[in-house]
Amino acid sequence: MAPNSDESRFELQRDRVLKAAAHCFNQKGYSGTSLKDVANMLGLTDPALYYYVRNKEELVYLCYVRAADVGREAMQKAVAEGGSGLEQVRRYLRYHIEIMVGEHGPIAIMSEIPSLKPAHRDEVLELSRQHSLNFEKMLKVGMADGSIASCDVRMTGNAIMGSINWIPKWFHGDDVMARAIVDQFPGILSRGLAKSGN
Amino acid sequence: MAPNSDESRFELQRDRVLKAAAHCFNQKGYSGTSLKDVANMLGLTDPALYYYVRNKEELVYLCYVRAADVGREAMQKAVAEGGSGLEQVRRYLRYHIEIMVGEHGPIAIMSEIPSLKPAHRDEVLELSRQHSLNFEKMLKVGMADGSIASCDVRMTGNAIMGSINWIPKWFHGDDVMARAIVDQFPGILSRGLAKSGN
DNA sequence: AAAAAAATTTAATCTAGATTAAAATAATGC
DNA sequence: GCATTATTTTAATCTAGATTAAATTTTTTT
Numbered sequence: 001m002a003p004n005s006d007e008s009r010f011e012l013q014r015d016r017v018l019k020a021a022a023h024c025f026n027q028k029g030y031s032g033t034s035l036k037d038v039a040n041m042l043g044l045t046d047p048a049l050y051y052y053v054r055n056k057e058e059l060v061y062l063c064y065v066r067a068a069d070v071g072r073e074a075m076q077k078a079v080a081e082g083g084s085g086l087e088q089v090r091r092y093l094r095y096h097i098e099i100m101v102g103e104h105g106p107i108a109i110m111s112e113i114p115s116l117k118p119a120h121r122d123e124v125l126e127l128s129r130q131h132s133l134n135f136e137k138m139l140k141v142g143m144a145d146g147s148i149a150s151c152d153v154r155m156t157g158n159a160i161m162g163s164i165n166w167i168p169k170w171f172h173g174d175d176v177m178a179r180a181i182v183d184q185f186p187g188i189l190s191r192g193l194a195k196s197g198n
Numbered sequence: 199m200a201p202n203s204d205e206s207r208f209e210l211q212r213d214r215v216l217k218a219a220a221h222c223f224n225q226k227g228y229s230g231t232s233l234k235d236v237a238n239m240l241g242l243t244d245p246a247l248y249y250y251v252r253n254k255e256e257l258v259y260l261c262y263v264r265a266a267d268v269g270r271e272a273m274q275k276a277v278a279e280g281g282s283g284l285e286q287v288r289r290y291l292r293y294h295i296e297i298m299v300g301e302h303g304p305i306a307i308m309s310e311i312p313s314l315k316p317a318h319r320d321e322v323l324e325l326s327r328q329h330s331l332n333f334e335k336m337l338k339v340g341m342a343d344g345s346i347a348s349c350d351v352r353m354t355g356n357a358i359m360g361s362i363n364w365i366p367k368w369f370h371g372d373d374v375m376a377r378a379i380v381d382q383f384p385g386i387l388s389r390g391l392a393k394s395g396n
Numbered sequence: 397a398a399a400a401a402a403a404t405t406t407a408a409t410c411t412a413g414a415t416t417a418a419a420a421t422a423a424t425g426c
Numbered sequence: 427g428c429a430t431t432a433t434t435t436t437a438a439t440c441t442a443g444a445t446t447a448a449a450t451t452t453t454t455t456t
Contacts, residue, residue: 010432028312031229034413047415048434056414114226155382162364163357170356184353192390207453208402232443245445246404254444 014052016042022063026168030060030115060112061120068127070099075134085142086190086198092138093186096164101171101178132157142193149195160189212250214240220261224366228258228313258310259318266325268297273332283340284388284396290336291362291384298365299376330355340391347393358387 020041024033035046035056053059078092113121135157142148164185171177218239222231233244233254251257276290311319333355340346361383369375 013433029228029310031227032312035415036413044433045435046413047436050415051433112227114230151386152378152382155378156386158365158368159361159383159386162367163361165367166360166364167356169360169363180350180353184350185357188349188354188357188390190390192386192388211403233445234443242403243405244443245406248445249403 010052017049017052018059018062018066021059022066025060025063025112027172030112057115057117057120060115061124064113064116064120064124064127068124068131071096071131072134074099075131075138079138084145084147084198085138085140086147086194089135089138089142089148089193090186090190092135093160093164093189094182097167097185098182100164100167101181132161135161139193146195147198148193151193156193163189208250215247215250216257216260216264219257220264223258223261223310225370228310255313255315255318258313259322262311262314262318262322262325266322266329269294269329270332272297273329273336277336282343282345282396283336283338284345284392287333287336287340287346287391288384288388290333291358291387292380294362295365295383296380298362299369299379330359333359337391344393345396346391349391354391361387 017038021033021038024037024041027033028037035049038059039046039049049059053062074095075092077095078088081091082088083091113124116124136153139148139151139153139156143150167181167185171181215236219231219236222235222239225231226235233247236257237244237247247257251260272293273290275293276286279289280286281289311322314322334351337346337349337351337354341348341351365379365383369379
């Protein structure tokens with residue numbers, strides 16, 4: 001709505017680059033996608049990408065940072081809206097998945113961590129760890145308020161996150177499918193959490 | 199127990215190669231692992247691998263075929279032992295996960311499909327599709343016998359399989375963790391399926 | 397213990413694709 | 427319209443790592 005006036009052309013273009021890259025990485029993996037693939041997708045030649053990004057590794061890195069942002073925002077939003085722990089979890093799942101399959105595309109490649117250089121890898125893993133901890137916290141809240149049945153939060157978190165992270169592997173931008181995922185996944189993933197009454 | 203007399207040294211060594219390769223691929227991805235990595239892991243030099251395998255692509259391919267075998271066997275075993283649909287699902291999950299985190303190692307890389315050449319990719323995708331269909335069939339059996347609540351089998355299958363396929367991404371051979379996964383995952387993943395009474 | 401076959405090695409290619417450099421084009425401010 | 431800055435291109439490197447070839451060692455057979 002707002003003119004979004006700033007966000008120089010540079011920033012915008014850079015975003016497009018990231019999005020295209022994420023798309024490719026998700027489909028063909030880090031090795032499978034050449035910079036040429038990404039560039040062509042935008043009607044550019046490969047060297048042009050170096051204007052926006054230091055190198056290929058940084059491309060993955062930036063995708064990750066954005067993915068982490070997305071996840072964090074979804075979670076904060078869900079928490080801010082309150083409700084029982086279970087409700088928060090359900091909402092978080094929906095928000096996160098919505099972005100994941102939405103028009104902004106799967107900026108979230110979650111499979112290419114090994115491709116990162118150590119410093120970046122550590123940073124990304126830390127972000128991921130943080131996200132997991134926050135999710136586990138939500139589960140605990142739910143257990144405390146009686147909406148979620150007692151469970152091993154670590155394993156439950158791993159199970160649910162895995163399911164979400166895997167989505168880009170099989171979903172490739174079909175609108176009908178996107179809707180189905182958003183409608184179904186939160187329920188499927190959270191149904192097993194509920195305590196009898198909920 | 200049986201002398202296992204045949205299985206020429208060749209076959210055995212080839213198995214070791216596949217296992218090592220799968221391990222590397224899971225940890226560092228297709229691009230991230232060089233043939234040298236795999237070879238060194240076995241105390242060999244890279245060219246030696248060509249004695250067992252046509253090329254790198256075939257290495258991934260064979261890993262997939264084995265992964266598919268593993269999944270299929272787990273499923274057949276679970277079905278063979280009968281019980282309600284829900285029980286079959288639970289058992290299948292346990293068997294499959296057991297192998298996945300077990301000593302045979304995660305032969306199951308499920309992330310490198312894009313690296314396969316078209317012919318192999320098609321074959322592997324077909325195996326995967328088949329597996330999914332079989333799983334969906336189990337769900338339907340459960341819905342028919344009243345052990346599983348009505349659900350969208352396609353989406354439910356995707357959710358559960360994703361969670362399993364993601365395991366190799368974060369699990370790297372810690373025995374305690376392995377036990378925890380086997381103990382917890384089947385429950386976590388199947389709890390949401392049960393119809394009230396079960 | 398020689399010969400044949402199996403397994404692996406060292407040394408030599410070969411290539412895709414990332415990166416860099418230099419040049420060209422487009423956009424913007426004045 | 428000119429100068430400056432932004433963007434992209436074409437042409438030129440450079441390198442890791444896959445693959446192949448030839449040579450060597452190890453194992454098996456008889």
